[in-house]
Amino acid sequence: MIARRDLAARVAIVEDLTPTCFRLELLCCEPVAASPGQFAMLRCAPGLDPLLRRAFSLAGVRSTGDGTIVEMHLKEVGRGTALLRRLAPGAPVAMLGPLGNGFTLGIAPGQRLALVAGGIGLPPVLFAAEMLAAHGSAFDLFVGASTAGELYEVDRLAAAAAVVGGELVLCTDDGSRGEPGFVTAALQRRLDAGRAYVRALACGPDPMLQALGRLATARGLEAELSLEEPMACGVGVCLGCVVELEDGRLVPSCKEGPVFPVSRLAARWRA
Amino acid sequence: MTTDMSTRVGALSLANPILTASGTFGYGLDLADLCPPERLGGIVTKGLSPQPRRGNTPPRIVETAAGMINAIGLQNIGVEAFCRDVLPELDARGVTVVVNVFGESPAAYREVMARCERERGVAAYELNVSCPNVSAGGMEFGHDPALLASLTAACRAETAKPLWVKLSPNAPDLIGTGKAAVDGGADALTLINTLRAMAIDAVQRRPVLQRGFGGLSGPAIKPIALRMVWEVHWALPSTPLVGIGGIETGRDVAEFLLAGASAVQVGTAVFRDPAAPLRILGELERFCAGEGITAVGELIGGLQWPC
Numbered sequence: 128m129i130a131r132r133d134l135a136a137r138v139a140i141v142e143d144l145t146p147t148c149f150r151l152e153l154l155c156c157e158p159v160a161a162s163p164g165q166f167a168m169l170r171c172a173p174g175l176d177p178l179l180r181r182a183f184s185l186a187g188v189r190s191t192g193d194g195t196i197v198e199m200h201l202k203e204v205g206r207g208t209a210l211l212r213r214l215a216p217g218a219p220v221a222m223l224g225p226l227g228n229g230f231t232l233g234i235a236p237g238q239r240l241a242l243v244a245g246g247i248g249l250p251p252v253l254f255a256a257e258m259l260a261a262h263g264s265a266f267d268l269f270v271g272a273s274t275a276g277e278l279y280e281v282d283r284l285a286a287a288a289a290v291v292g293g294e295l296v297l298c299t300d301d302g303s304r305g306e307p308g309f310v311t312a313a314l315q316r317r318l319d320a321g322r323a324y325v326r327a328l329a330c331g332p333d334p335m336l337q338a339l340g341r342l343a344t345a346r347g348l349e350a351e352l353s354l355e356e357p358m359a360c361g362v363g364v365c366l367g368c369v370v371e372l373e374d375g376r377l378v379p380s381c382k383e384g385p386v387f388p389v390s391r392l393a394a395r396w397r398a
Numbered sequence: 399m400t401t402d403m404s405t406r407v408g409a410l411s412l413a414n415p416i417l418t419a420s421g422t423f424g425y426g427l428d429l430a431d432l433c434p435p436e437r438l439g440g441i442v443t444k445g446l447s448p449q450p451r452r453g454n455t456p457p458r459i460v461e462t463a464a465g466m467i468n469a470i471g472l473q474n475i476g477v478e479a480f481c482r483d484v485l486p487e488l489d490a491r492g493v494t495v496v497v498n499v500f501g502e503s504p505a506a507y508r509e510v511m512a513r514c515e516r517e518r519g520v521a522a523y524e525l526n527v528s529c530p531n532v533s534a535g536g537m538e539f540g541h542d543p544a545l546l547a548s549l550t551a552a553c554r555a556e557t558a559k560p561l562w563v564k565l566s567p568n569a570p571d572l573i574g575t576g577k578a579a580v581d582g583g584a585d586a587l588t589l590i591n592t593l594r595a596m597a598i599d600a601v602q603r604r605p606v607l608q609r610g611f612g613g614l615s616g617p618a619i620k621p622i623a624l625r626m627v628w629e630v631h632w633a634l635p636s637t638p639l640v641g642i643g644g645i646e647t648g649r650d651v652a653e654f655l656l657a658g659a660s661a662v663q664v665g666t667a668v669f670r671d672p673a674a675p676l677r678i679l680g681e682l683e684r685f686c687a688g689e690g691i692t693a694v695g696e697l698i699g700g701l702q703w704p705c
Contacts (some may be wrong), residue, residue, distance in 0.1 A: 132671075177461060178464055365470075377452055
C-alpha cells in the first residue's frame with residue numbers, strides 16, 4: 128500500500144460553477160498522483176466545528192510550477208461546504224488523500240466506455256473523461272442535471288469527447304437543455320440503437336446509480352458505480368460508510384470503494 | 399528539559415500515556431502509515447468476538463456539535479482472524495497491544511481470551527461491558543454490579559495478564575459498577591465509553607441512525623468524562639484508571655491525568671486526524687516541559703480540589 132499523507136494545501140481558486148456548486152482548487156507543494164474516482168478528506172475549518180472532515184471526489188490533478196493543483200467541485204449542502212466556499216485564496220486546508228480506489232479505465236482498441244454523471248457526481252467523470260482523452264481511449268459522455276443552470280463545464284466535457292470522437296449527451300430533468308429526462312434513459316436509447324460499450328462508469332445520486340445498475344444488469348453491461356456514504360474518517364477505521372455487498376458483507380466504501388462493480392453490490396443496486 | 403513520559407497502569411508499563419481507543423484505530427496496523435503504533439503507549443483493538451460480526455445496517459454515524467454518534471454494532475473480523483493475520487505483525491513491530499473483548503455470554507468473552515492466550519504479543523485485555531449499540535452485545539453486564547463482578551471473575555480466571563474493564567457512563571451506578579469490576583478481579587478501569595444518544599431528522603421525522611440510538615463521543619463528552627474519572631478515582635484511589643472521552647490535545651491528556659488517570663485513550667480525534675495520537679503526545683511533552691514536570695507520572699491524581 129502506498130503511504131497515505133495528510134497534505135498541507137492552500138486554496139488556489141474558489142469560484143462558482145452554478146448557483147449551488149463551486150470549484151475548489153488546492154495547491155499542494157508536492158507531487159500528487161490520483162486516479163478518477165479517488166477522493167480526499169478536507170478539514171472545513173480550524174477548531175471543533177465542524178468536527179469531522181468532508182469527503183470530496185477529485186475532478187482533476189495537474190502539475191504547476193509551484194506544485195500540484197488538486198481540483199474539486201463541491202455542492203453547498205451544509206455548514207462544512209458553506210465554510211469551504213468562503214475560503215480565500217491562500218487559506219490553508221488540511222487534505223488527506225487521495226484515498227480509495229478509482230474507475231477501471233483500461234480498454235482495448237476498438238472498445239468504448241460509457242461515462243455517466245448526474246448532478247454533483249460529475250467530478251470523477253470529468254476527471255476520467257480528460258484522462259481517457261489524453262490516452263486516446265474512446266468513450267461517450269452522458270451528463271445530467273436538474274436544469275440547464277446546473278450543467279457546468281460543458282466546454283471541457285465537449286473538448287474531451289471530441290478528442291476521441293465521442294458523443295457528449297446532455298440531459299436535464301426539466302428539458303431546459305439537451306435531451307429531456309434522465310441520463311440513464313439517454314444511455315438506454317443508445318444501447319437500443321445498437322451502440323456497444325465495454326463498461327459503464329458512473330457517479331451521481333443513488334436513484335440514478337440504481338437505475339444504471341438495473342439497466343447494465345439487464346443488458347449484460349459491466350458497470351462501476353462511485354457511491355457516496357456518510358464518512359467520518361475516510362481511512363477505513365470508523366466503519367461508518369459501509370456498503371452492502373452481494374454476499375451480504377458490509378464493507379467500508381472509503382477503503383474498498385468508493386467505486387464498486389455493480390456485480391459486487393447488493394441486489395438493491397441491480398434490481 | 400526532557401520529561402520522562404513513561405507511565406504504569408497497574409503492573410503494565412507503558413512508554414507513554416497515549417493509547418488509541420477501541421473502534422477508532424482498527425486492529426492496530428490499519429493506520430500504521432499515518433500513525434506508527436509502536437510510537438504510542440499502546441493500542442486498544444477494535445472489540446473482538448469469537449466469530450466475525452457484520453454490524454448494524456447503515457446509517458451508522460452522524461456528526462453532532464463537537465461530537466458524533468455511532469451505532470456500528472460491534473462489526474469485527476473475529477478473534478481467529480486477528481490472531482492469525484494481525485497480531486504477529488503487531489508483535490514484530492513491538493506494539494503494546496490491549497485486546498478489547500466482548501461477547502454475548504461470559505463463555506464468549508472467555509473464548510476470545512483463551513484464543514489470544516495461545517499467542518505472543520498481547521499485553522492486556524480490556525472488557526467491553528458497556529457498548530450501548532447492540533442489545534445482545536453486553537450492555538447488561540456493565541449496568542448490573544453483580545453481573546459485572548461475575549463476568550470479570552470469569553475472565554480473570556482465563557489470564558494472568560492485566561485485565562481492564564471499560565465502564566459505561568450510562569450505568570445507573572458508576573462507582574458501584576467500578577467497585578464490582580475491581581471485586582471481580584479487574585486490574586484497572588477504563589472510562590468512559592460513549593454516552594447513549596440520538597439525532598433526529600425533523601423533516602423525515604425519523605432518527606438519523608438506523609438503530610435509533612447510538613453512542614456519543616468526541617469533545618462534547620470530555621467534561622462528563624473528566625468528572626467521572628475524578629469521581630471513580632476519589633472512590634477507588636488505589637485502582638489504576640485509563641481515561642477516555644473527547645481528548646483532542648496534549649493539555650486534555652494532562653487534565654485526565656490530574657483527575658486520576660494513569661494513561662488515556664484517544665478515539666474520535668483519530669477520525670479528524672489519523673495522526674492525532676502522535677500529535678497529542680508531542681503536545682503533552684511540550685506541556686510538561688513548559689510546566690517544569692520531570693516525569694509525566696507527577697500529574698496522575700494531582701488535582702487540587704478547592705476546599
